[in-house]
Amino acid sequence: DTGSAAAIPINEVDIAYVTPVTVGTPPQTLMLDLDTGSSDLWVFSSLTPSSQIRGQEIYTPTKSSTSQLLNGHTWSIRYGDGSSSRGTVFTDNFTIGGLEVKSQAVQTAQEVSSSFTQEQSLDGLVGLGFSTLNTVRPSSQLTFFDNARPNLDEEVFTADLKYHATGTYDFGFIDSKKHNGTITYTPVQPSPGYWTHSLSGYSVGSGAFQSSQISGISDTGTTLLYLPTAIVTAYYRQVQGAQNSQYYGGYVFPCASTLPTFTFGIEGARFTIPASYINYTRISPTSTTCYGGLQSSSGLGINIFGDVALKAAFVVFSGTNPPRIGFAPK
Numbered sequence: 001d002t003g004s005a006a007a008i009p010i011n012e013v014d015i016a017y018v019t020p021v022t023v024g025t026p027p028q029t030l031m032l033d034l035d036t037g038s039s040d041l042w043v044f045s046s047l048t049p050s051s052q053i054r055g056q057e058i059y060t061p062t063k064s065s066t067s068q069l070l071n072g073h074t075w076s077i078r079y080g081d082g083s084s085s086r087g088t089v090f091t092d093n094f095t096i097g098g099l100e101v102k103s104q105a106v107q108t109a110q111e112v113s114s115s116f117t118q119e120q121s122l123d124g125l126v127g128l129g130f131s132t133l134n135t136v137r138p139s140s141q142l143t144f145f146d147n148a149r150p151n152l153d154e155e156v157f158t159a160d161l162k163y164h165a166t167g168t169y170d171f172g173f174i175d176s177k178k179h180n181g182t183i184t185y186t187p188v189q190p191s192p193g194y195w196t197h198s199l200s201g202y203s204v205g206s207g208a209f210q211s212s213q214i215s216g217i218s219d220t221g222t223t224l225l226y227l228p229t230a231i232v233t234a235y236y237r238q239v240q241g242a243q244n245s246q247y248y249g250g251y252v253f254p255c256a257s258t259l260p261t262f263t264f265g266i267e268g269a270r271f272t273i274p275a276s277y278i279n280y281t282r283i284s285p286t287s288t289t290c291y292g293g294l295q296s297s298s299g300l301g302i303n304i305f306g307d308v309a310l311k312a313a314f315v316v317f318s319g320t321n322p323p324r325i326g327f328a329p330k
């Protein structure tokens with residue numbers, strides 16, 4: 001089997017991407033954030049207090065003839081950005097882009113933190129990290145990819161995220177029309193459960209490439225690119241008027257400043273992030289100060305190759321044994 005679905009930016013600065021999915025019988029359509037940085041599939045539901053719902057679509061298990069309560073199971077998750085959610089679990093039919101998994105664990109939110117309530121275009125997440133990270137207890141549940149894997153033509157899914165445009169997630173095949181040239185693969189460390197791998201180095205603008213192994217996680221659910229402070233300061237040293245603002249919690253600069261590109265290495269291959277991706281957003285609609293798409297990871301304890309980096313490439317998440325991740329130009 002294979003599947004193919006849209007990755008739609010939820011606002012004008014690509015803060016997150018959502019994908020239409022269907023749950024239950026008859027199918028209920030929700031827009032979910034496919035997130036390789038976590039491994040819980042959870043949705044706004046009929047069990048979510050109405051005070052915490054602001055325009056999101058919900059899953060109502062009692063309206064589905066194929067839903068089954070997973071008795072006595074609960075979940076609770078906290079993300080790196082401080083957001084959180086928790087609740088109970090049903091199994092039901094779940095489809096992404098024509099690819100169906102019967103009796104997928106669908107985690108129904110009984111509580112979501114305010115940042116989820118405020119994001120009205122996001123009805124939940126599909127975790128595509130390794131199932132070891134799943135928070136359902138007493139028995140952890142498998143991700144959509146792990147459930148689909150035995151029926152997939154190829155044990156892969158791919159992300160073709162785009163700047164200010166709709167891209168695609170494909171399951172079970174590698175679409176050669178979506179990338180130019182060869183896919184460069186590098187090993188993935190599957191423990192503790194992220195898609196953890198190394199960059200082979202970086203360069204700023206037309207500067208010389210600095211070879212160095214930079215370990216981090218490729219996370220489609222994280223908006224920006226977070227790298228070690230030394231790299232980030234070297235980048236913003238090239239930007240007129242840039243400063244690391246305590247007030248805004250990161251590097252800001254005059255919106256009119258010229259930004260250099262940023263290039264990262266995957267093994268011997270090189271991927272260049274256009275300056276426009278790093279000129280991320282005005283700090284407020286009328287401000288002339290802008291917030292950078294490249295920020296320091298020092299507060300996180302982990303380097304995160306988020307959407308700002310991933311949308312510069314065609315990315316293959318390969319669930320083969322051993323797992324690996326591939327990047328290709330597009």
Ligand SMILES: CC[C@H](C)[C@H](NC(=O)[C@@H](NC[C@H](O)[C@@H](N)CC(C)C)C(C)C)C(=O)N[C@@H](Cc1ccccc1)C(=O)OC
Pocket residue numbers: 016033035036037038039077078079080081083125133134135219220221222223300302304
């Ligand atoms: C099961 C928990 C999942 C795997 C959670 N994953 C994450 O937080 C990763 N992905 C974050 C998500 O992509 C998030 N941005 C989705 C949006 C819609 C909220 C981060 C690290 C890039 C995690 O590691 N949470 C940490 C909390 C944390 C992480 C990083 C820094 C600080 C604190 C934890 O609780 O681990 C047990």
